[in-house]
Amino acid sequence: MAVDEGILRRFEEEWQGNAGKIFHIVQAEELQTVLTDLADANGVSDQNPIVVSGLSEKWAQWIRTWNMKQVYIWNPEDEAEEFRHRCADASVGITGCAWAAADAGSVCLYSQKDSSLLPSLLPPVHVVMISAAQIVSTFREGMDRLYRDARQGGEWPALVKIVAGPSMTADIEGQLILGVHGPRDVYAVIVDN
Amino acid sequence: MRIQHAGETFRKEDEIPVKVQLFVSCLADMVRPEAAIAAVHVLEKRGVGVEFPEGQTCCGQFSYNAGYQHEAAVMARHFVRVFESGTQEDPTDILALSGSCAATVMHTYPGLLYEDALQQGEPETKAREWKKRAEAVAGRVHEWSMWLGEHADQPMAPNGSPLPVAYHLGCHMRRLLPESRKAQDLLRALGIDAREPENAEECCGFGGTYSFTEPVVSTALADDKLANVQNLVQDAGAVCLTGADLGCLLHLEGRLRRQESSLPVCHVAELVELADQNRLTPDQVRQLEQGGGK
Amino acid sequence: MAGQLPYDNRPWPERRDAALQNQTMRHTIGFVTRRFTLIKGEIYRTSPDLEASRKTAVGQKRQAIRDLPQLLEQFRNQVERRGAHTYLAAQAQDAVDIALNIARSHQAELVIKSKSMVTEEIELNQAFEKAGIPVRETDLGEYIIQLAKERPSHILAPAAHRNRHQVEELFQADASREKISPPQSDEIEDLTRYARSRLRQEFLRADMGVTGGNFLVAETGTLVLITNEGNADMVTSLPPVLVSIVGVEKIVRDWASLTEIIQQPAMSGIGRHLSSYTTMIQGPKSPGSVEGPREWHVILVDNGRMALRDTEFEDVLSCIRCGACLNACPVFREVGGHAYGSVYPGPIGIVETPLLTDFQVLPELPSALCTLCHACQEACPMDIALPDHIISLRHTIVKRHLNSSTVNWTLRTWARFWSTPGGYRRSISLARVMQRLSGKKRNAQGLFPGIFAGWGQTREIPQVAPKTFHEWWQEWKERAEEK
Numbered sequence: 001m002a003v004d005e006g007i008l009r010r011f012e013e014e015w016q017g018n019a020g021k022i023f024h025i026v027q028a029e030e031l032q033t034v035l036t037d038l039a040d041a042n043g044v045s046d047q048n049p050i051v052v053s054g055l056s057e058k059w060a061q062w063i064r065t066w067n068m069k070q071v072y073i074w075n076p077e078d079e080a081e082e083f084r085h086r087c088a089d090a091s092v093g094i095t096g097c098a099w100a101a102a103d104a105g106s107v108c109l110y111s112q113k114d115s116s117l118l119p120s121l122l123p124p125v126h127v128v129m130i131s132a133a134q135i136v137s138t139f140r141e142g143m144d145r146l147y148r149d150a151r152q153g154g155e156w157p158a159l160v161k162i163v164a165g166p167s168m169t170a171d172i173e174g175q176l177i178l179g180v181h182g183p184r185d186v187y188a189v190i191v192d193n
Numbered sequence: 194m195r196i197q198h199a200g201e202t203f204r205k206e207d208e209i210p211v212k213v214q215l216f217v218s219c220l221a222d223m224v225r226p227e228a229a230i231a232a233v234h235v236l237e238k239r240g241v242g243v244e245f246p247e248g249q250t251c252c253g254q255f256s257y258n259a260g261y262q263h264e265a266a267v268m269a270r271h272f273v274r275v276f277e278s279g280t281q282e283d284p285t286d287i288l289a290l291s292g293s294c295a296a297t298v299m300h301t302y303p304g305l306l307y308e309d310a311l312q313q314g315e316p317e318t319k320a321r322e323w324k325k326r327a328e329a330v331a332g333r334v335h336e337w338s339m340w341l342g343e344h345a346d347q348p349m350a351p352n353g354s355p356l357p358v359a360y361h362l363g364c365h366m367r368r369l370l371p372e373s374r375k376a377q378d379l380l381r382a383l384g385i386d387a388r389e390p391e392n393a394e395e396c397c398g399f400g401g402t403y404s405f406t407e408p409v410v411s412t413a414l415a416d417d418k419l420a421n422v423q424n425l426v427q428d429a430g431a432v433c434l435t436g437a438d439l440g441c442l443l444h445l446e447g448r449l450r451r452q453e454s455s456l457p458v459c460h461v462a463e464l465v466e467l468a469d470q471n472r473l474t475p476d477q478v479r480q481l482e483q484g485g486g487k
Numbered sequence: 488m489a490g491q492l493p494y495d496n497r498p499w500p501e502r503r504d505a506a507l508q509n510q511t512m513r514h515t516i517g518f519v520t521r522r523f524t525l526i527k528g529e530i531y532r533t534s535p536d537l538e539a540s541r542k543t544a545v546g547q548k549r550q551a552i553r554d555l556p557q558l559l560e561q562f563r564n565q566v567e568r569r570g571a572h573t574y575l576a577a578q579a580q581d582a583v584d585i586a587l588n589i590a591r592s593h594q595a596e597l598v599i600k601s602k603s604m605v606t607e608e609i610e611l612n613q614a615f616e617k618a619g620i621p622v623r624e625t626d627l628g629e630y631i632i633q634l635a636k637e638r639p640s641h642i643l644a645p646a647a648h649r650n651r652h653q654v655e656e657l658f659q660a661d662a663s664r665e666k667i668s669p670p671q672s673d674e675i676e677d678l679t680r681y682a683r684s685r686l687r688q689e690f691l692r693a694d695m696g697v698t699g700g701n702f703l704v705a706e707t708g709t710l711v712l713i714t715n716e717g718n719a720d721m722v723t724s725l726p727p728v729l730v731s732i733v734g735v736e737k738i739v740r741d742w743a744s745l746t747e748i749i750q751q752p753a754m755s756g757i758g759r760h761l762s763s764y765t766t767m768i769q770g771p772k773s774p775g776s777v778e779g780p781r782e783w784h785v786i787l788v789d790n791g792r793m794a795l796r797d798t799e800f801e802d803v804l805s806c807i808r809c810g811a812c813l814n815a816c817p818v819f820r821e822v823g824g825h826a827y828g829s830v831y832p833g834p835i836g837i838v839e840t841p842l843l844t845d846f847q848v849l850p851e852l853p854s855a856l857c858t859l860c861h862a863c864q865e866a867c868p869m870d871i872a873l874p875d876h877i878i879s880l881r882h883t884i885v886k887r888h889l890n891s892s893t894v895n896w897t898l899r900t901w902a903r904f905w906s907t908p909g910g911y912r913r914s915i916s917l918a919r920v921m922q923r924l925s926g927k928k929r930n931a932q933g934l935f936p937g938i939f940a941g942w943g944q945t946r947e948i949p950q951v952a953p954k955t956f957h958e959w960w961q962e963w964k965e966r967a968e969e970k
């Protein structure tokens with residue numbers, strides 16, 4: 001599907017305006033490089049792994065083929081409590097998203113059986129993978145999309161989360177600090193298909 | 194607004210309303226008549242005939258804003274009667290020497306007089322009649338300097354650099370009268386460099402009766418305002434503090450004097466008159482302050 | 488029925504002076520409020536589509552308030568269908584009791600909370616502490632003031648009155664109580680890191696979560712929460728039991744209305760298109776999901792709100808608690824939130840506090856903390872007629888004889904004199920006499936009648952001119968006639 005360059009640029013601008021960071025990739029190998037660099041920079045280890053959830057099968061497959069030891073991909077068959085513990089200790093969390101909105105520089109995640117929100121919340125670094133075709137031009141369109149998705153799916157996801165930048169606070173002396181409860185760094189990895 | 198070379202008068206035939214009524218406000222009348230006198234001179238210089246309905250007192254805003262609706266309505270009815278007499282066939286503009294009073298007549302009177310009539314047990318028809326009368330008067334009211342900026346021709350600004358002054362735009366004029374910036378355009382055209390202090394949109398703390406009933410907070414606000422005004426004096430060489438609302442100005446002046454500051458404070462009409470007379474110098478501005486009932 | 492609100496029982500002059508002496512607070516509040524006002528103005532100027540949304544949202548919200556009972560019913564049906572529980576609490580105390588019952592029935596040992604004004608309003612934390620159930624505030628600012636045992640000084644920046652050194656002291660004391668390592672320094676970065684690790688443990692351990700709510704969507708049974716820190720995500724994701732306590736006025740009709748209004752709190756409050764986190768809850772988690780509560784309870788709080796419907800103050804129920812009116816208010820910038828003595832400070836607090844409680848608490852607010860500069864009116868995204876309401880409340884105070892006799896005397900005498908030209912002239916003569924008697928002495932206020940005396944405490948009193956304009960005009964006219 002053809003990607004609207006204008007929408008893409010707007011998303012990047014606004015996402016960065018919200019203190020988010022951007023990577024562009026076309027091929028699987030590039031993703032590997034990005035993840036390896038992030039893992040190195042953020043002290044990924046056996047105790048502090050990378051947790052993954054809600055990726056499309058294709059992307060999950062990419063990651064699986066590299067056989068990285070310290071990567072846990074959520075599988076609904078697994079024990080939820082155990083995954084929760086892993087997320088609490090993780091250094092990096094990776095998720096997909098349902099859609100992204102260019103004008104607000106935001107991504108939207110649904111909590112469903114096969115996709116957990118915790119990798120976007122507990123680790124200090126959140127990587128959200130976005131297919132360029134998932135980016136809609138306005139937040140309004142995103143809201144419409146969410147409504148349609150819920151209607152079509154027959155039931156609303158119990159939790160929906162819209163992320164527009166890292167966790168932040170200005171509660172002490174009005175000074176902006178990132179990463180107070182949620183991630184300090186949020187990366188959007190945009191996959192141009 | 195057109196600029197015209199200085200001459201005997203600045204009037205352009207047929208283009209300026211020939212007659213206006215002046216509402217000077219209770220404050221100008223009692224404590225700063227120089228402002229009202231200057232306003233008369235400036236209008237006449239532009240060929241505008243000034244009528245001063247002598248029965249006028251006060252617009253009643255102090256009472257209204259303090260929650261004394263009926264007391265305000267008593268004054269408002271008086272205002273309406275004074276300004277509607279003799280103007281049935283020939284309604285003239287009413288120029289108020291205060292943005293805040295103008296806003297009160299324009300925005301508050303119709304509803305107030307309607308409500309108060311009902312409260313006093315008058316029939317609905319009578320209440321509606323009061324509303325209509327109030328609306329008719331309200332429709333004629335303008336703030337003096339905005340009106341002047343819009344309707345009258347101005348003399349050519351003198352050559353040389355404009356005189357910097359600290360300009361205080363009162364909250365009601367700023368927020369309740371559309372296009373209040375026109376007033377500053379007028380001053381600029383006359384060679385008065387009207388500069389707003391930092392945080393200009395912040396209230397000076399006057400607030401009508403608020404300045405009496407809550408002197409502590411009122412003064413804290415005045416001190417913030419004056420600190421920014423003093424910065425203009427220091428950094429931009431502002432020679433005085435001016436504005437179109439005497440309430441704010443008297444409050445700020447009272448505070449300056451208590452702090453032993455001699456920074457001149459004057460109404461814009463006084464500066465416009467100086468400009469008309471080609472006497473717009475720091476010295477002359479300082480003398481305004483020593484004026485006192487010419 | 489009138490609601491119940493907690494309040495600070497120090498008299499206003501005491502609250503005021505304490506505030507004016509707190510330079511840290513004044514500095515931070517001044518800085519934060521001016522910055523927010525600036526960026527708020529900027530973002531609306533550059534987002535015309537969101538300005539259009541705002542206008543639509545105002546109309547829709549007004550209608551939703553008119554239809555409040557039906558919409559609440561619809562909301563409750565929707566979430567109950569998904570297995571959540573809902574309650575309607577008429578008074579503050581009812582809401583507290585319901586929440587306590589839920590906590591007790593689960594033998595909750597630790598409750599974590601995200602920020603919510605309505606829980607301040609009903610004093611939930613105090614009730615839980617009394618019942619022996621610890622509640623942990625997790626918004627950084629709320630956590631700080633919880634340690635300090637204070638109330639918020641700003642609805643968006645609750646700890647804006649404290650500086651880093653004061654925060655460090657609180658954290659040091661907390662660390663030694665908890666026997667954990669204290670913050671490394673009083674750098675804000677270090678303080679925040681301390682709070683993160685300290686609260687993280689509690690998030691994972693807590694068995695009950697409490698949230699407020701920014702919006703309730705009747706059509707879909709959605710509760711929307713907006714934060715920048717992400718703590719509401721923690722609270723909605725981690726504990727097995729979730730209790731959301733929300734004012735009834737938060738209702739919007741449908742998804743389309745939510746779409747118009749959802750960006751307004753961030754736009755108006757912090758000048759961004761969205762806050763970092765917008766979380767929507769639709770129901771308890773489905774089996775097998777990793778996150779979300781097993782049980783979800785929604786307590787809808789009336790506490791004096793319903794009584795405002797069909798009154799001239801109905802628009803107050805459209806408030807989205809964005810804080811823009813606080814940020815714009817010159818008096819708030821000067822004295823901060825504590826001086827108001829109410830959980831709702833600033834212009835909206837001035838209006839809401841007496842209204843929700845039918846003037847039972849803090850009736851001085853409308854007169855004491857507003858200069859009627861109309862900055863709040865300009866700032867409010869929901870077009871709430873704040874200055875008009877303040878005047879109207881002052882009028883109510885007059886009607887109910889709540890003003891001092893000095894104020895009454897002054898305003899009544901004033902009107903009597905000034906409603907005729909003769910009376911007006913007499914008052915001027917009188918003023919001249921007073922002035923002569925006082926000479927040019929400083930602090931001559933003793934001679935001035937009624938409330939006028941207040942002026943002279945801090946400012947020189949203007950002198951009545953030797954010749955008023957009226958007098959000048961007469962002479963001038965005569966001279967003109969002679970010519």
Ligand code: SF4
Nearest residue numbers: 806807809810812867
């Ligand atoms: S009254 Fe208006 S500006 Fe103030 S908090 Fe409510 S919505 Fe925001």
